[in-house]
């Protein structure tokens with residue numbers, strides 16, 4: 001158990017570091033203007049249109065790094081700096097979000113799966129800690145077991161998120177180079193921005209996975 005706690009703490013430190021790094025990398029490449037002079041909006045609009053997604057609107061939203069693709073309303077939402085600015089960061093993030101819209105259109109299997117389990121995830125992740133904690137306090141192993149099952153749903157969701165995120169980024173990189181939204185020598189910056197973002201998802205999944213191992217360890221040690 002001691003070693004497991006060390007791993008969990010290490011994963012937390014990795015996660016905090018990843019959060020700082022994604023902000024730092026984004027800010028750094030925000031100052032580097034793209035040679036084509038395209039804004040995040042320009043790139044997103046062009047990418048959507050050339051992929052048969054003319055009906056998907058793009059909206060600016062408040063908040064830093066709040067960019068996302070909304071699969072329910074089929075809208076690409078870009079944070080204001082990404083929407084309006086002509087930087088390597090803006091183009092990177094905008095093209096990544098369009099990558100999700102293209103995944104949706106093509107029924108990318110991992111995305112379909114992610115959407116399928118999403119409705120249960122909020123409920124499952126909300127109730128799991130109470131079941132596990134309650135089970136330990138009242139020494140009710142069945143509750144702990146049930147909590148572990150609910151918690152597993154959340155872990156599965158986070159693990160499925162990883163290929164979805166990596167795939168959106170690799171689609172984005174391919175398209176922006178092919179379409180000439182950036183020059184070849186600017187690809188390094190795009191890679192840095194997208195990789196920094198991906199690491200935050202890896203760290204979050206790692207924390208959840210280790211938490212799950214910890215719960216299972218508690219469960220099995222109590223059963224003996």
Ligand SMILES: [Zn+2]
Nearest residue numbers: 096100165168
């Ligand atoms: Zn994403």
